Amino acid sequence: MDDAVSDPLVLGQRVVAILETGARDATYKLALLMALIEHCIENLPDRRNDTLQVPIADLAHRVIDLYWRQVRPFEGQELVQRRTGNKARITDATKRLRAAAGIGNSGLSLEVAMMRVPDAYADAIDTVVIALAKQPLPRLQKLPGAAASDPFLYDDSFLGENVSRKILREHDDSIVLKPGVASGLARLAGLLKPALEIMWVDDIRRMNRFLDAEIPDVAGHLFGRDRLALSAIREPFTDAFGPHCFYCSSHLPTNNPIDHVLPWSLVGIDGLANLVLACARCNTDKSSALPAVAIVDRVLRRDRKTLEDIASELQWPTQRDRTIAAARGIYRGQPTGVPTWAGYKQTERLDVGFRPQWP
Ligand SMILES: [Zn+2]
Structure with missing residues (x-):
């Protein structure tokens, strides 16, 4: 076993090193790493030093999801995510899928597009799988200027510009994370994800000169939740669960916040199973903190039938399995x-010997 990656701290340092060396040509590596981290959180192996097989299609879905909001015009312009000369296969596929689903510039989620236009969704995944296999996957572990890659996360020798569908099939359309990498990335998520977001915002400012300092909230456009889109659940949730804050039970005004129980900054799960009505006071105080286990227990014990009814009414998935896996x-x-x-x-300290029992 490679000792270097058995220590999460060393793993984190090496990840940061590959990102901080030299200016990036595109934001795709950042998207890929974020996708990998989220996948590891939701598919954590039983033992710390296990390997993890990661289907490239799963990464493709997460990468499309990351660009989903970002390809919408910002301040009236489309954001450039790469230097001139680099291919825009991933963002183009994302835009085509948005167009096929007919959702315009609305805040509707990728899951809604999946339900509405399954064939166009499958095409987009297929395109992005190949795009990932040609560029960011084989390049992620390669320092700028270096001839060879240093495959400390996964074997990338079969990937590259000449990769074919046949070659991918021979590798089960997957990459395999080396021993310890999956649990290491999951443990580092709280540190790495905010760092990746900051790098992404810097890249976007560098690649889009119109974004001078007076343009307010680039990070909000790139990574913010869409409050307007989330507001669609306020009424059905109020009807189903009453006009009360999920956390403190106080009576809610009509414009109360919608809160992500598992923090949006850690896992971007917008499914109904991860959403609650909250008062502004609790919402602000909680911010991106990790909720106590009892709170997660309580949110997962909400009536499933009720949530599923709301899901089919709004065409908004519950993502209950994803929420449980992420928790x-x-x-x-x-x-x-x-x-x-x-x-x-x-605050409450996480119990010694705590073992989650979520179904
Ligand atoms: Zn409250």
Whole structure:
């Protein structure tokens, strides 16, 4: 086993090193790494030093999801995500899928497009799988100027510009993360994801000169949740669960926030199973903190039939399985004793020996 990656700290340092060396030609490597980290959280292996097979199609879905909001015009212009000369296969495929689903510039999610136009979705995944296999996957572990790649995350020898569908099939259309990498990336998610977002915002400012300092919130456009789109769930949730804050039970005004129970900054799950009505006070106080396990228990115990009814009415998936998988991955990766958010101005330490029991 490679000792270097058995230590999450060393793994993190090596990941940061490949990202910080030289200016990037495109944001695709950042997207790929974010996708990998989220996949590891949701598919955490049982043992710390296990390998993990990652279907490239799964990464393609997550990468499209990351660009989903970003390809919408910002300040009236389309953002450039690469230097001139680099191919735009991934963002073009994302735009084509948005167009095929007929959702314009609305905040509707990728999952909605999946339901509406399954064939166009399959085409987009296919295009992005090949695009990932040609460029960011074989380049991620290669330092700028270096002749060879240093495959500390996964074997990338079969990937590159000449990769074919046949070659991918021979590798089960997957990459295999080396021993310890999956659990290491999952444990580092809370540190790496915000760092990747900052790098992404810097890249976008560098590649889009019209974004001078006066343009307010680039990060919000790239990574912000869409409040307008989320507001569609306010009414059905109020009808189903009452006009109360999920956390403190206070009575809610009509424009209350919608809160992501598992923080949006850690896993971007917009499914109904991860959403609750909250008061502004709790929402602000919780911010991107990890909620106490009891809160996750309570949100997962909400009536499934009710959520599924709302899901089919709104064409908005519950993503219950994803939420459970992410919760497992997040809490198992935490050291015991870590503080969690247990309510307004309350923290609770994660139990020693805690083993999540979510179904
Ligand atoms: Zn509250």
